[in-house]
Amino acid sequence: MEIRSFLLPKEEVSFLTTAATMKTAVDKLDACHYTAIPVIDEEGKYVGTLSEGDLLWKLKRTPGLHFDNMHEVSITDVKKRIYNECVAVDAQMEDMLTLAADQNFVPVVDDDRLFLGIIRRRDIIEYYTRNITD
Numbered sequence: 001m002e003i004r005s006f007l008l009p010k011e012e013v014s015f016l017t018t019a020a021t022m023k024t025a026v027d028k029l030d031a032c033h034y035t036a037i038p039v040i041d042e043e044g045k046y047v048g049t050l051s052e053g054d055l056l057w058k059l060k061r062t063p064g065l066h067f068d069n070m071h072e073v074s075i076t077d078v079k080k081r082i083y084n085e086c087v088a089v090d091a092q093m094e095d096m097l098t099l100a101a102d103q104n105f106v107p108v109v110d111d112d113r114l115f116l117g118i119i120r121r122r123d124i125i126e127y128y129t130r131n132i133t134d
Contacts, residue, residue, distance in 0.1 A: 003089055003096050006124060007108055009117040015040055016050060022058065022070035022078065025050055036084070038107050038115060039075065046107045046115040049084035050075055057081065089116055100124050 014032035016025055016039045029037055029052060036051040058078045059065055065073065086107040087096045096119060099106045105118040 001093060003087065003091060003093060003108065003119065006096075006119040006127070007089070007117045008120060008123070010115055011117075013038065013118050015115065016075060017042065018047060018074075018076050020075045022055060022073045022075060024071075025055060025075050025078075026067075026070065029055075036104060038084075038105075038118065040115045044115055045113040046086050046109050048080050049082075049103075049107065050078060050080060051082070054078050054080050086113070087119075097124070 014028055014034060014037055016028060016037055018039060018041045020028075020039075025037070029035070036049050038046060039048050039050050041047050055078060058073070059067075059070070062073075084103050084105075084107060085099050086109045087099055089108050089110055096106055100119065100121045103121065105120045107118055108116045110116055
């Protein structure tokens with residue numbers, strides 16, 4: 001089985017660009033019901049994942065920062081506590097499964113690190129549950 005068979009394509013994934021603000025990030029996380037979201041740069045390359053916790057820690061640790069002025073803070077100024085590793089679309093299944101064990105989703109990139117989409121841990125578990133119980 002190939003990694004591609006689990007891929008949720010970029011067109012169906014909520015993500016942020018490095019130009020986004022904290023306000024944009026909070027609104028997008030709220031709208032898509034994610035707890036973390038991929039971040040790509042202006043060229044479409046995966047640069048990291050921003051979590052709700054990252055936003056909350058930034059809010060807590062920045063004097064004078066509150067919900068009303070989050071639109072003034074770029075997400076590039078938010079320290080990411082955990083770096084979610086990405087996987088190449090042509091990588092081995094083992095590589096992807098190893099990452100999925102520790103991440104809710106695994107970002108998938110091409111050879112140029114262009115963001116192609118994500119593989120959700122939930123989809124992996126559902127696939128294996130169906131195939132084990134059948």
